[in-house]
Each structure stands twice: as structure tokens, then as C-alpha cells.
Amino acid sequence: MLSFRRSTALPLVAALSLVLAGCSSETDNGESNGGEPIDGGTLTFATGDAEPTCLDPHVGGNMPQQIAGIHVTESLFTMTEEGEIEPWLAESGEMSEDGMTWTFTLKEDVEFTDGTPFDAEAVKANVEHLQDPATESSTGYLALEHVESVEPVGAHTAVFHMTEPDAALMESFAQTWLAMQSPTAMERGMEENCESPVGTGPFIVSEWSKQHSITYTRNENYNSAPATADHEGPAYLETLEIRFMPDATSRYAALQAGEVDVIDSAQPDTISQARASDGPIKDLLGVRSGASTRLELNTGGNTFSDPLVRQAFMHASDIETGVETLFFGTVERSTSMVASSTPHGTSHDDGAFDCDQEIANELLDEAGWEMGEDGIRTKDGERLTVRIPVSTHQSIPAEQSLIEQIQAQSREVGFDVTIDPMDLASWYAAAGAWEFDAITAPYGKSSPDVMRIIFHSDGIEPAPSGYHANNINVRNDELDALLEQANQTTDEAERADLYAQAQQIIVDGAYVMPLYDWQTRVLYSEDVQGLRLETNLSTPWFADAWINE
Numbered sequence: 001m002l003s004f005r006r007s008t009a010l011p012l013v014a015a016l017s018l019v020l021a022g023c024s025s026e027t028d029n030g031e032s033n034g035g036e037p038i039d040g041g042t043l044t045f046a047t048g049d050a051e052p053t054c055l056d057p058h059v060g061g062n063m064p065q066q067i068a069g070i071h072v073t074e075s076l077f078t079m080t081e082e083g084e085i086e087p088w089l090a091e092s093g094e095m096s097e098d099g100m101t102w103t104f105t106l107k108e109d110v111e112f113t114d115g116t117p118f119d120a121e122a123v124k125a126n127v128e129h130l131q132d133p134a135t136e137s138s139t140g141y142l143a144l145e146h147v148e149s150v151e152p153v154g155a156h157t158a159v160f161h162m163t164e165p166d167a168a169l170m171e172s173f174a175q176t177w178l179a180m181q182s183p184t185a186m187e188r189g190m191e192e193n194c195e196s197p198v199g200t201g202p203f204i205v206s207e208w209s210k211q212h213s214i215t216y217t218r219n220e221n222y223n224s225a226p227a228t229a230d231h232e233g234p235a236y237l238e239t240l241e242i243r244f245m246p247d248a249t250s251r252y253a254a255l256q257a258g259e260v261d262v263i264d265s266a267q268p269d270t271i272s273q274a275r276a277s278d279g280p281i282k283d284l285l286g287v288r289s290g291a292s293t294r295l296e297l298n299t300g301g302n303t304f305s306d307p308l309v310r311q312a313f314m315h316a317s318d319i320e321t322g323v324e325t326l327f328f329g330t331v332e333r334s335t336s337m338v339a340s341s342t343p344h345g346t347s348h349d350d351g352a353f354d355c356d357q358e359i360a361n362e363l364l365d366e367a368g369w370e371m372g373e374d375g376i377r378t379k380d381g382e383r384l385t386v387r388i389p390v391s392t393h394q395s396i397p398a399e400q401s402l403i404e405q406i407q408a409q410s411r412e413v414g415f416d417v418t419i420d421p422m423d424l425a426s427w428y429a430a431a432g433a434w435e436f437d438a439i440t441a442p443y444g445k446s447s448p449d450v451m452r453i454i455f456h457s458d459g460i461e462p463a464p465s466g467y468h469a470n471n472i473n474v475r476n477d478e479l480d481a482l483l484e485q486a487n488q489t490t491d492e493a494e495r496a497d498l499y500a501q502a503q504q505i506i507v508d509g510a511y512v513m514p515l516y517d518w519q520t521r522v523l524y525s526e527d528v529q530g531l532r533l534e535t536n537l538s539t540p541w542f543a544d545a546w547i548n549e
Contacts, residue, residue, distance in 0.1 A: 048265030061139025099165025
């Protein structure tokens with residue numbers, strides 16, 4: 001049997017501790033220093049992430065929905081900073097010896113905010129909702145692709161029958177995209193459920209003012225806090241407002257003026273300023289689990305179908321210096337496929353990602369691309385072009401500057417890179433239509449199984465939402481087999497070895513250029529107490545927060 005509280009590999013714990021030690025402010029995550037919590041008040045959180053098109057996190061499944069949804073809809077499990085799975089709406093989970101069933105024991109005496117009981121029938125309804133193509137899920141749908149059915153066995157026991165073993169199933173249920181919603185509310189249909197999903201969480205959606213804000217009111221009957229919470233029972237805050245402010249400068253100015261209490265997607269220079277001044281603005285950084293921030297090279301296009309060209313692109317730019325200068329020491333360059341908070345990532349510092357333009361030029365010469373008079377290489381009349389769509393909602397200005405630096409440095413060896421800034425909806429459309437040669441596509445998951453999602457050839461086919469997770473567009477049977485085996489084994493040493501082999505194939509194929517950890521970057525007023533990041537996907541958690549004024 002496999003049950004929760006599975007140990008995480010020690011090297012990961014050490015790495016995570018180093019990251020947190022290097023990035024956290026003097027106020028520790030979740031620690032209050034202003035005395036006894038004060039009940040009541042309104043906290044305003046200005047986010048730079050895009051406004052969701054739907055508040056139901058089952059539909060699609062992206063970070064804006066995670067940020068908006070975690071206050072309303074709760075997960076079966078959560079994770080500690082050490083990567084251990086802990087209870088939330090489920091007390092425990094056990095996988096059978098053959099891996100073909102999972103048994104989840106649920107908390108008792110929990111209700112959705114519309115009065116519908118949370119029980120095994122509700123879990124069954126939620127899984128069926130996620131698996132229904134009409135829901136248009138992507139993240140949740142892919143996470144449950146090995147679940148055949150859910151059988152309620154008593155009110156608080158749900159048995160999952162699998163088509164094949166999935167050792168990452170509990171990890172998948174530690175994220176909001178698979179959170180539990182009221183079956184009664186889901187029956188209202190997609191449109192109404194998108195406007196006001198109903199969960200068991202510490203807050204209730206009371207108003208969604210499009211293109212401005214979401215207002216939440218406290219759930220006075222809240223009794224299902226995650227194991228990571230600092231207190232049981234209802235939230236201290238009476239009202240929570242999430243305000244959409246896409247411009248980083250305006251967000252920071254609003255925080256300085258006291259118009260908002262917390263902001264995210266903070267620019268590295270403002271974090272550095274706040275630390276240097278030791279003033280009334282504090283910072284809170286966390287690593288979002290899943291894939292590292294990276295440029296994925298589309299092998300299905302003309303430019304990067306040749307591995308020599310992909311390798312040349314890797315060697316053309318000085319990523320390490322760019323990250324160091326543009327991010328003011330708030331994050332380090334990564335050479336891993338997954339975030340440092342995700343188990344079984346391996347760093348590749350053996351030269352595969354080193355900047356060496358002499359090697360880049362030699363590789364392009366060998367590939368037959370000749371330097372033109374305008375400094376752009378050509379072959380058979382075609383220019384060496386690279387299209388990079390950039391979501392201005394997902395990429396903070398510092399990241400956009402890093403991509404501009406890659407554009408400038410790769411031009412020195414003959415690449416003609418075009419950067420196309422666009423909103424999130426346009427970015428999804430471009431990604432889904434394969435209208436890119438390279439793309440930064442964040443993908444969060446509380447498990448190293450994220451590698452199967454984004455690198456297995458099954459991910460080339462789009463999910464019901466239309467989004468395909470595998471942007472490198474390559475079919476490699478050996479890679480597929482390693483990722484499948486890693487997902488099915490519960491032996492952590494074997495799992496680590498399989499993932500290491502898979503990552504080496506990805507590096508050898510020059511499919512992905514890792515950049516740095518995908519982060520949550522928060523600045524907040526010192527009047528805000530008890531603020532912390534819920535560890536799964538490092539999302540701000542306001543049920544423990546209060547305002548000291």
C-alpha cells in the first residue's frame with residue numbers, strides 16, 4: 001500500500017531550503033508579528049495575472065484560475081514545503097499493491113456553501129465533471145487520464161478504479177484545478193458555474209466585476225482548513241477583494257499609496273528596493289512546483305527541426321548573466337526541466353546550456369545556414385527565423401527583457417527572432433495553432449509527473465480545451481516509456497533514476513532551454529499579518545491573514 005506522508009528525496013529538501021533561505025523576507029512565510037489576530041476588515045490583493053475567463057478551475061485550468069479559485073474551492077490534499085502530501089478534504093489515500101485502485105478516506109461533517117454535503121458521491125461527480133469533454137478541461141483532464149471510474153463505498157470512502165497505475169494521483173489532487181465543487185452547483189451549467197463556483201472554502205464569491213475585481217465574503221461555517229493552515233475555523237478577514245491590475249508600475253504605486261494591501265508578479269527591482277529600505281513593504285517569494293520557466297523549441301516547425309540548429313540556439317545567449325542582472329539576485333538560473341521545489345529534477349551544468357557563440361556559429365555552418373549580408377543566415381532561400389509569442393500576463397517585464405536579450409544575442413550568430421507580445425487569450429490561440437518556433441509555457445503540477453504531461457507524445461494531442469501540453473512536438477518512444485514507468489512506480493529511488501534518464505534524453509535532444517524557477521513574487525504592507533503561500537503552486541492564502549490596524 002502507498003499512503004500519504006510519502007518521504008521526499010533528501011536532495012530536494014536541501015535544494016528547497018536553500019531557495020527559501022535565499023528568497024524569503026525577514027518575515028517568515030506564515031509568521032505573524034503583530035500580536036493577536038484581529039477579526040474583520042477587507043484586504044485588497046492586486047494581481048498582475050490575467051483575469052480568468054471562468055472562475056470554475058475545472059474549465060481550462062491555468063494560474064489565474066488557481067489564484068482566484070483557491071479561496072472558494074478546496075483540494076483533497078495539500079503539500080508541505082518539504083514536498084510531503086498532507087490532508088485537506090481527504091484524510092488519507094492508499095494505492096493498492098497492483099496500483100489498479102486508490103482508496104480515499106474523506107473528512108466528515110463538511111458541507112459546500114450551498115448546503116450540499118461533501119461526500120464520496122461529490123468526489124465521483126467532480127471527477128466525472130473533469131473528464132467530461134464538455135467541461136473543456138485541460139490541466140485536470142490530463143491529470144485524471146488514468147482514472148476509469150470512482151466508486152463511492154460508504155459516505156466518506158471513494159475508491160478510484162484505474163486503467164493503469166498512477167503513483168502521482170494524490171499529488172494531482174493537491175492543486176486547485178482538481179478541487180471539489182458542489183455537485184448541485186455544477187448542475188447549473190457552465191455559464192453560471194463560471195460566474196460563481198461553489199466550494200467548501202473559507203470564502204464565497206459575492207461579486208465579479210468584469211475587468212476590475214472579484215469580491216469574496218467570509219464563509220462563516222468554514223471547518224475544513226488544510227493541514228498546512230495556521231488556524232482552524234472561519235477566516236479572520238470579513239471581505240477579500242482581488243483586483244486586476246496588469247501594469248507592474250501601477251500595482252507597485254497602488255501598494256505604496258496604501259490603495260491595496262498585497263500585490264503579486266512584483267518586479268525584481270521593486271523587491272530589491274523593498275529589501276534595501278527595510279521599510280513598510282515586505283516581500284514573499286515562493287517557487288511554483290512543476291516545470292521550470294523555459295523556452296520550448298518546436299521541432300515540428302521549419303527552424304528547429306534540425307538538432308544542430310536547436311543546439312546553436314542554446315549556445316547563442318548568456319542566460320546566466322541575463323538572469324543575474326535582470327532579476328536582481330531574486331532567482332538563480334536553472335538548468336533543470338522542473339522547478340527546484342519539485343522532486344527528481346536534475347541540473348545539467350555540463351556545458352549543454354553554456355553561452356559559446358563560436359560553437360553556435362560552427363553548428364549553424366555545419367547545418368548549412370550561410371551568413372547573409374544583413375547578418376541573418378539563409379538556407380535554400382529561407383531566412384533563419386524564430387517566432388516567440390509572449391503573454392504579457394504571464395511574463396513579467398523582467399522576463400520579457402530576458403527574451404529580448406536572447407533575441408539580440410542570437411542575432412549575433414544569424415538568427416532573426418521576432419517577439420510577439422499578446423494577451424493571454426491570444427497567446428493560448430497561438431500556442432494551440434502551433435504558431436511559434438519557441439515559447440515560454442508555464443505548467444504547474446505538484447509532482448515530477450509534470451514531465452510526462454509536457455514531454456510525452458500523448459501531450460501533442462490537444463485536451464478538450466484545445467491546449468496541447470507538449471510544445472516540443474516530438475515523438476520519442478524511449479522517452480515515452482521512461483515517463484510512463486516513472487509515473488507507475490512507487491519506489492522513489494527507481495522513480496528518480498527513470499526521471500534522470502528521461503531528462504538526459506531531453507537535454508541530448510536540445511528540445512528545451514531552461515531559464516529559472518517559475519515564482520510567485522509578492523509584495524505586501526507590513527500591516528498584513530499571517531500571509532503565507534499555500535505550498536501547492538505557491539498561491540497566496542488569505543484564510544490565515546489579518547490586518548493590524
